[in-house]
């Protein structure tokens with residue numbers, strides 16, 4: 001049976017004592033796509049991944065992974081997925097090659113030695129292959145971990161912060177691997193702190209806040225929530241506040257200061273706020289400029305704005321039971 005969604009969850013809940021780590025997670029990831037899960041620290045991303053990969057049992061809710069029921073068909077779910085956790089799961093006493101062979105044998109992959117060799121090459125670990133993993137750098141371990149989760153060519157791959165702390169070259173290798181997997185039809189669900197990563201890899205983004213999906217959409221749709229990012233650099237730090245006042249009035253947004261650069265920026269949805277108009281208005285207010293720009297928003301701009309909004313909702317909204325308990 002084919003289903004449209006590789007991951008489909010409804011109302012998943014997980015509580016640790018008083019903490020509701022995941023509280024009603026609804027997620028739909030279409031087959032063959034890459035879904036980026038974004039959210040602040042403690043939002044419940046890792047818990048969501050652990051639930052969806054059968055490492056934790058949900059308190060409530062349901063999910064289907066690759067068409068299998070998460071709880072009733074947990075073994076079938078495990079056979080369909082690969083997982084790379086936020087923390088490495090490979091054995092430090094074994095070499096990289098031994099680790100991959102072991103995984104391959106455990107999963108009854110044909111030609112375990114050949115598969116291990118392929119993956120070591122692909123992740124740039126051929127030279128270090130016969131050294132114990134305890135001598136690997138953090139980035140090498142991370143790559144080995146990802147290689148281990150690919151030993152079986154999973155239908156759905158879960159990656160929890162796959163590139164956190166990696167150097168640009170290692171990060172690029174992982175990005176390439178994700179793109180390649182997607183091209184081969186694998187569905188990838190990845191959590192990340194890096195918006196650039198989501199922007200480059202993800203077809204869809206789910207913004208998670210306090211154990212729930214607060215918003216979903218493509219990176220482009222997220223960016224369309226904000227028209228432009230406007231910034232001015234002033235010649236004299238004394239006029240920064242004056243510049244911020246003008247910017248606030250023009251954009252209707254809350255200006256953000258970068259005092260080191262004597263700069264102030266804000267986001268706007270107003271398409272009439274062009275660069276010439278910005279310069280004219282600053283000039284009229286007597287603010288001498290060194291530089292000014294109106295550019296398309298980055299996902300970072302959007303994320304900042306959205307998390308500000310969510311933080312606003314938090315103070316306005318009714319208290320939660322865990323907050324009441326605290």
Ligand SMILES: Nc1ncnc2c1ncn2[C@@H]1O[C@H](COP(=O)(O)OP(=O)(O)OP(=O)(O)O)[C@@H](O)[C@H]1O
Pocket residue numbers: 016019020021039040041042043044045046047048086
């Ligand atoms: N085993 C556990 N026992 C108790 N509380 C937990 C446990 N695992 C997670 N939590 C709590 O659940 C909440 C969500 O944690 P989780 O690790 O899922 O967040 P996260 O979004 O992955 O954060 P990060 O970005 O820091 O990785 C946090 O408040 C955390 O302290």
Ligand SMILES: [Mg+2]
Pocket residue numbers: 045046047086160
């Ligand atoms: Mg986490």
